Amino acid sequence: MERASLLTGAARVPSFGSDAPLSITAEPGRVLGLVGPPGSGLTRLGLSLLAAPSATGMVAVVDVRGWLCPIAAWEVGIDPERLVVVRCPDRRPWLQVTASLLEGFPAVLAEVPTGVRDSDLRRLAALSRARRSALVLRPVSGDLPAGVLHLRVESTGVRWEGVDRGHGALLRRRLTLRASGKGARGIEQVLEMEDDGSHAVRLVPGLAAAPAGLAG
Numbered sequence: 001m002e003r004a005s006l007l008t009g010a011a012r013v014p015s016f017g018s019d020a021p022l023s024i025t026a027e028p029g030r031v032l033g034l035v036g037p038p039g040s041g042l043t044r045l046g047l048s049l050l051a052a053p054s055a056t057g058m059v060a061v062v063d064v065r066g067w068l069c070p071i072a073a074w075e076v077g078i079d080p081e082r083l084v085v086v087r088c089p090d091r092r093p094w095l096q097v098t099a100s101l102l103e104g105f106p107a108v109l110a111e112v113p114t115g116v117r118d119s120d121l122r123r124l125a126a127l128s129r130a131r132r133s134a135l136v137l138r139p140v141s142g143d144l145p146a147g148v149l150h151l152r153v154e155s156t157g158v159r160w161e162g163v164d165r166g167h168g169a170l171l172r173r174r175l176t177l178r179a180s181g182k183g184a185r186g187i188e189q190v191l192e193m194e195d196d197g198s199h200a201v202r203l204v205p206g207l208a209a210a211p212a213g214l215a216g
Contacts, residue, residue, distance in 0.1 A: 103133075
């Protein structure tokens with residue numbers, strides 16, 4: 001089965017009716033949202049999206065939970081000398097910190113703490129567009145408001161492979177994702193990604209699309 005690496009450019013899946021494939025990438029001036037519970041692989045996916053921008057400029061991560069290990073970023077291909085991690089557990093300075101990073105960095109992955117107002121997220125989206133900075137938002141709980149995201153990627157399932165009845169070694173993690181929004185051309189699409197623990201986070205194309213319709 002054909003696979004595409006997230007680290008060498010945009011992840012692409014069949015577009016199901018359009019000539020151009022769907023891309024999951026950190027795009028200048030666009031906001032991408034990663035929605036799902038902890039442990040669903042979205043932080044690693046978000047880090048992998050910063051790998052390509054780090055080849056030409058600085059990238060930043062706003063770490064709300066204090067869980068991020070820089071080694072995880074290096075494993076997915078982010079240049080260690082071009083990564084800045086800012087620990088910001090308090091929602092009060094979070095908006096100012098994230099806005100300041102968007103002013104000076106071409107790509108920012110920001111965890112979103114509980115309690116951030118929808119209006120603040122819309123202000124960040126406007127700043128991302130104005131500064132042509134890519135912004136990837138990862139809420140630590142809940143969802144993101146409508147009208148903020150160019151592309152919304154939601155984790156709908158995680159499957160570990162390599163362990164049977166509690167024995168064996170974990171070989172890989174497969175994520176089932178649902179993509180929607182303008183970046184998906186208003187058509188909800190289902191895709192699967194594979195993570196074997198190395199620096200390769202691969203897209204597995206060929207899943208059926210969700211029923212056609214406007215994305216919510």
